[in-house]
Amino acid sequence: MALITEQLRQQSRLGPGDEDWLHLLVGDWQLVADLAFADLVLWFPTGDGSYVALAHVRPSTAHTAFHTDFVGERIRKDLRIMVDRAWDTGQLQRSVEQPFDLVGQSTVQAVPLVRQGRKVAVITTHFDLASSRTASNLELVYRQSAEDLLLMGTRGLWPDFASPTGSRRGAPRVGDGFIRLNAGGVVEYASPNAVSAFRRLGAAEVLQGQSLSDVTMALVSDRRVIDETLPLVLQGKMPWRTEIEYMGVNISLRAIPLRDEKQRWGALVLCRDVTELRRREKELVTKDATIREIHHRVKNNLQTVAALLRMQSRRMNSAEGKQGLEQAMRRVATIASVHEFLSKGLNETVKFDDLMDRQFRLIVEIASPGQRVETVREGQFGMLPAELATPLSLVINELATNAVEHGLAGRDGRVQLVAQRFAKNRQDWLRVSISDDGHGMPTEAVNEGLGLQIVRTLVTSELRGEILWTQVNGQGTEVVIEMPLELRKSAL
Known part of the structure; x- marks a missing residue:
């Protein structure tokens, strides 16, 4: 079933609301096809004495009269005689005398659609005689009801703009x-x-x-x-x-x-x-609420852990021990932020741009006390599943902190975060780069700290991506991560 809207808009004879009325009709005429046990075709005048089929619907209560679709085709000459008569008289026309031989044996009706005195289009109904049998009481009532609705269409009384158009599951047929x-x-x-x-x-x-x-x-x-x-x-x-x-x-x-x-x-x-349908919907709502509550509790527990680490760091006499606890606290808080975002939605996905808008600046501020560090964020991450959002946020946390503490090394500067989606091997990928305008990469070999070890492990094992460090114009460092977004498929 389709409706060629361009054909409608090119016709000046349509009045206000006529196009919307035809769309409403096509959206609801499955009802008439099922009641009439017949195919319905919507014909629209072309302006040169012919008609073009704008839509075609088949019944779900009987065999279709046609196995091919008429949408976009011009009307046949033998059928046009009846359609012309319906258009000229404004009254329903029937093939009473003999079966109308369009495809096989079928009886046909031509129903003009008239709205506010304007002729808008014509519907033809095609009932397959090959599948006919002695009509039951149900079939007789169905067909009479279909004819009543079609006659209302000749007066512009059906479909009614007050009819429901929502897509709630369980609409009766x-x-x-x-x-x-x-x-x-x-x-x-x-x-x-x-x-x-x-x-x-x-x-x-x-x-x-x-x-x-x-x-x-x-x-x-x-x-x-x-x-x-x-x-x-x-x-x-x-x-x-x-x-x-x-x-x-x-x-x-x-x-x-x-x-x-x-x-x-x-x-x-x-x-x-719709008892079973509503029961399943309630189960899904309950499960969604339970999942959100779990994420909320995990976030609260992680924040409690971070607070305990903060209290413990204040009691540490060793500067190295205090720094280690502060870094652990920051990592736990990062994971808690992801769970906070997950607790606010119905899906196991995160609006990662919203997360980074808040978190990226906070990461840099915590890592740069006493410094003036500008943060720049460009590009779009989009929606990311939780299994990607958590490790990626940890990676960005570690790299941004490393850019401030080691790249800028106590001086003012800038840290930039850029995200870009791209296609690779017929798959969606994400490229993330974090750069600074600091001292650049050291020339001598330096042992990796715990933070960079965490980054490499997360990128290769959790994100299944690639990571590359480069020098930026002789000054500053850029770290580029490329990762597939379809984690489950790539992990197979």
Whole structure:
């Protein structure tokens, strides 16, 4: 199913809201196709006496009449006769005398869509006679309901802009449960699936002849809070969607009023038992809340560990021991920052740019007491999974601290952090560089400290990336890290 919007926008005959109305129709006409057991094709005039197919939908309740799609194709001459007649008269046309031989044996209807007195387009319905059989009561009610909706389309009364367009899971479909009401809200017909859905709420086996609103409200009368839209949907007065939750059972409902220009003379109500769907959704919400709470507690515990290390460092007499505890405290605080960000979201991903906006400047300030060090951050990290965010934040922490303590070595200067995403071997990669304008790399060999050992270990084993130290224009040092973003795939 598709809709060629460019064809619509090139036509000046469309009035205000007509294009949106056609989009609304195509978004909801699966309902009509299922009720009519027929394919539906939307034809739009081309301006040269012909028509082009803008959309095509097949029924989910019967075999399709066509295995090919008509979207973008011009109408055939034999079908155009009926479509022209529907367009000229503004009335529904049927192939009554003989089957319409478009592809195989099928009966066809041409339904002009008229909105506010303007002819907008034509729908043709194609019912495959090869799959026809003696019609059951359900099929007769379905087809009559489809024709009622199509006739409303000839008056611009369906689809209604007040109809629900949300994408909440569990929206009812024709096959899930179908109820037809009269003007008073009394059930004229209820499909077996609809009866089963209401039986789960505690209703009687027979709905026909009863007021759907009275039956339902009697079942849920002891609820303290009732959706105010529920009676209007149950009586078919408004084209809305609502949901009943009672005794552990969830029923999703949608009403489609049947009316003409003067009055409402009936309604269709679709219903669906979404109990298991809502139960799984609640489980997911509970799991998400539990995961967030775990991250929150881990963050608090790590902050407690950092505070204990800070207290211990104050009692140390050895300068080397005090420095070692302070570095351990800083590393623990970095991991805690990642868990803090994870505790605020529903996914196991981190907005790493937000983390670095706060953390990078803080790292440099802690490492440079008494110095004036400018921090520059460029590029975008994007969203990173937690298994990458934690080691990468530790690596940036160590490298930024190393740039201040050893690169600048007590003097004023600048530390820059640049992030860039790129493609490599058909895979997304991230390049991170940290540079300073300090003394540059030492000429003699120097033993790596614990910080650089941590960096190499994390980059190679955790991030599965590569790291390179280079001299920057004879002054300053740049460390470049390249790592794949699809960690799980690269680890296989």
